[in-house]
Amino acid sequence: MRPILMKGHERPLTFLRYNRDGDLLFSCAKDHTPTVWYADNGDRLGTYRGHNGAVWSCDVSRDSARLITGSADQTAKLWDVSTGRELFSFRFDAPARSVEFAIGDALAVITTDNFMDHTPTVQVKRIAEDVEDQTEESALVITGIKGRINRAVWGPLNRTIITAGEDATIRIWDSETGKLLKESDKESGHQKTISSLSKSPDWSHFITGSLDKSAKLWDSRTLTLIKTYVTERPVNAVDISPTHDTVVLGGGQDAMNVTMTDRRAGKFEAKFYHKILQEEIGGVKGHFGPINALAFNPDGRSFSSGGEDGYVRLHHFDSDYFNIKI
C-alpha cells in the first residue's frame, strides 16, 4: 500500500509514539513542536507549543490524557493531550532526553544529558493526579553513568529501570533504591553506542539498536541476551511488533556523511527481521535521510517511521505480511 507522507516538522524527526488505543501518533523532532496525528489517515490533529529546543522523546499516559516530553531546552513538560495546554514544566540543568511514564502513570523516568560539567542522570518524578499538586522534586536520582543515556525505561511492575546509551552497556537499576542490579556482558553485548530501546507490549523483553550495526533482544528481568539481528549499517531506531514475530530496524549512516554518497548508499530503509529466526524478511524504502524513529501501531497492522529528512511515513502492511510463516 502507498505510504502516507506526513509533513509537519521542519527538522529531523527524533521520536514516535502511539497512544494505547493506537488512534493517535505523537511525533517529536528537532524543531520545537511535538505534533499529534491521526494514526489512521495521517491528518494532523495539533501541536504542543512551548518548548524552546529540540524535543528528544515523549510518552503518553494510558488514558491518552497527558503527554510528557523531554527537550534540549533543559525541561520536560507535561501537556494536556486534547487541549495542547502546557500543564507543568520540570526544569533541569542539562537537556532532558528520554521520558517515560510508569505503569499507573504516577511516576515518570526522565534522563538528562551530560552537559557542561553535569554528568548524565536518571531521575524519577512523581506525577500528581491533580496538576495543582505537581512538584519538581525527584523521587530518585541515579548518577554515575559515563556517556549520554539515550533511553531509560521502566522494567516490569516499575520495580526496575533499564538504561542504555553511549557506553554501549545496558544496565538494570532498582527503582526504589537506585542500586545497580545488572549490567550487560561486554563480550556479547553491543560494541558501540546504543541508540534506541523499545519494549515488547507486555514489557517482558526489549530490543536495543546500536551503531555497531546490530540490534539485540533481551529479557527484561534477567537481562539475558536472546537474539541478535545483524545489519549492514548503524541502527538508529528499533521496535517490536505487538502482534507478529517481527522486529523493525531503521538507520543509515551518520547524518554528516549523507550528502557525500548516493542516496542508495545510505539505503534509508526500514528493515524487517523475523524475531525468532533472526532473518531479514523485508524492507520498506522511502526516506531521503537516515531513519531516526520507528513505531508499530499497537494493533500491529501499520507502522510509522520518522527520518532525518523531516518526514513521518505511515505504512499499512499489505496482506502478504500477515501471511508470513516460519
Add this chain to the structure above:
Amino acid sequence: MADVQLGLYHHPPQMMAMDGIEARARVLGVDLSSVDLDSITLPDGEDFDILSDDEEELLEDDPHELEMGFGNTIVVDNVPIVLPEKFEKLEKVLRKILSPAGVIKGDGFWMPVNAHTNKTYGYCFIEFNTPQEAGVAREIGNGYKLDKSHKLVINILDDFERYMKVPDEWTPPEENLLNWLTDEKARDQIVIRAGPSTGVYWNDARKLKPELVCQNQLWTDSFVQWSPLGTYLATVHRQGSQVWGGQDMLERLMRFPHPQVNMIDFSPGERFLITYSSHQPSNPTSTHRIVLNIFDVRTGKVMREFKGSADEFRVGGTIGISGVSWPILRWAGGKDDKYFARLGKNIISVYETDTFSLIDKKSLKIENVKDFCWSPTDPIIALFVPEMGGGNLPARVSLVQIPGKEELRQKNLFSVSDCKMYWQKNGEYLAVQVDRYTKTKKSTYTGFELFRMKERDIPIEVLELDNKNDKIIAFAWEPNGQRFAVIHGEGPKPDISFYSMQTANSTGRVSKLVTLKSKEANALYWSPAGRFIVLGGLKGLGGKLEFYNVDELKTMATGEHFLATDIMWDPSGRYVATVVTAVHEMENGFQIWSFNGKRIYNKSKDRLFQFIWRPRPPSLLTPEKEEEITRNLGRYSQKYEQEDQDVSNQLSEQERDKRAQLKEEWDTWLAKWKQLHKEERPDRMELRDGDASDEEEEFEAKMVEVEEVVEVTEEVVDQ
C-alpha cells in the same frame, strides 16, 4: 641498587605473576612504583629461567654452540691445491679476505697437507676468537671467487656435525601441502580478512554458504597473501613474514625475519619470497632507505639482499608505494623461477637464481628504458623505450631473449606518448597499446601492435579501432585463448569490442567479432577458463554486472551488486565473487555468482579488508584426458546432480530442524513470560488503582443484537 636482580622483573614483566615480583621487591627493599620496568634489560645470555615464547625453538636451532666448542672454527673448502712453496702466499690471501671478520687466533690457521703428494687437500681450518666472528667470516668469504675455478665454500665446523645428521633418505613431510586440492566436493578456498580476524573458508555453493576451515584473530599484522600456486598463505608481521600451509592452514611452515616489512612477493613457481621494507630517513635531507630480501621459501635461507636509498629504486615505470614501483624485482614467467630482473636507470639488471648474481656479471644497457615486462611463460623480456632527442629517435618496443640477451624482434614507433604492454597468459601473444599524438600534438589516439610470439619471426600486426579517437578504458586477453576484449569510448556508456587473433576464415589476421554498444562497464573479467567474461561497472557505476558468453556472443545474465569494489573469478572458472571491501563504510560483504550470472548466496562481513580466492596449480590432466571427460560429461553430471539433490534435501531438513528448535526455545521464553505476567497481574492492577483492564485482554468484537420497541400502536383496519 642491584641492577642484575632487577633484571628479573623484566622480560617481560607481564609474563611473571605480579605478586611474585612484589614479594621479591619487598625482600630487596625496592619501591616498585619508582621502577620503570620497561627500561630494564637483561644481561646478555641471562634469562633468569624465564623462557620467552620462542626461546625453545632458538635452543633447538643451535644446540652445538652449547654442547661443543667449535662454533668459532670455520672450514674453508675449494681452496686451490698447492705445493708447500705457495703455502705462505695462499695463507696470506685467505687471511686478507677474512680479516674484516675479526682476529684469527694465534695458531688458528691450519691447512692439512697430504703426506704422499706433499700438496694441500684443498681445504683449511681457521679458528676465530668467538663464534660471532666465525659467522661474519662465513658471510664474507662464502661464495668468494678466488679465481675462475675456485669459489670458496665456508662452513662452521659444528655445522658439519649437524649436516651429517641429515638422513640420506628423503622422507616426505607428514603434512600434505596440497591437501586442499583433494577435497571430495572439489570446492575452492577463500581467505577472508575482516575486522581483527582472518579466516580460510571453503566456498560451499551447494550449501549456500562459506564453510570455515580455520580462523585466527590477529593472524597477520597487515595483510595476507596466497602464493601463486596456492600452496602457501603468507602473513605479514612487524618482525617479518611467515608462511602457513597444510590441511587446516594452521601449520607454520617457515618464518622470514625482516623488520618492518611492507610488501611481499612470491616467485611464480613459489620457490622464492621477496620481502620489502622502506624505512624513514633518519634526517630530513636523505631519502627513504629500502631493504629487499629474497628468501628460499622452503629453507628460509636469505638468498640475496638488496639495500639502498629509495632513489636507486625509483626509476621508470609507474609510481607505486612511497615512490617505488612494486614489484621492484620482476620474475620471469614459468614455474622454474630461473630469472628475475630489476629496472634501473638506463639498464635492466637480470639475475639468475642459481647463483643470485647478474647474468654475465653485467646488466642489460638500454638507453632511456622506461618499462619492461616478462613473458608469462618464457624467459623473454618485452621492453619499451620512449622517444628521444625531441622525436628524432623513435620510441621502440623490443623483445629480448634471456639469458642470451639477443633481440628477437623490435618495432619502432613514432610520435608516441605512452605505451602499455599486455601479455596473453600463455605467452602466445603480446599486445602493445600505443597512444600516439595527433598531428597537432594536442590530443592522442590509440592503436595496438599485436605480436604473435609462437610464429616464425614473430609477425607484428597493427590494429586500430573503428573509431581511432576512442579512449581505451580497459583491455584484457582471454586466458588460454586467442581473443581479447577492449572497452573503448567516451562518457559513462562506452562500447566493448571483442577481437580474435584467429578465426576459421582468416587464420593469420586479427578480426573483430562484435561490438557491444553503450555498456555501463569499466572493467573486464575473463573467466580463468576463457569463454565467459564479466563486464563490470564498478566505482562510479555502482556495481553493475553483465555475464557474457563470448563463444555465442550472447549476454547470459545481468546483475548488480551495489557498491561492489572487486570482481574475482574462482580459479576453476565456476564461480564469481563480487566484493564490497572496507573502502566503503557500509554494505561490506560478498556475493557469490555462478559463471552464468545466477546469484547463489551473499554474506555480509563488517570491515572486510581482503577477500582472495586460493589459486590452484595448473591441471595435471593431459589434453586427451580432458577431451575424454568433456565427451562423457553426461555420465559424470548425472552423479553430481544426484549429489546436489541430496545436499539440498539435507539442507532443507537441517533448516527445518533449526527453525523448529529456535521456535521451541522461543516458546519456552514466551511461556515463562506469560506465567510471570499472570502472576504479576494483581500487582499491576494495584499500580493502576484497581483498573482491571490489562494489556493481555485482547479486544473482542462481539455481535450484540439489541431489539428495542419504539412504539406500539393499535389500529383497527376496516375490511
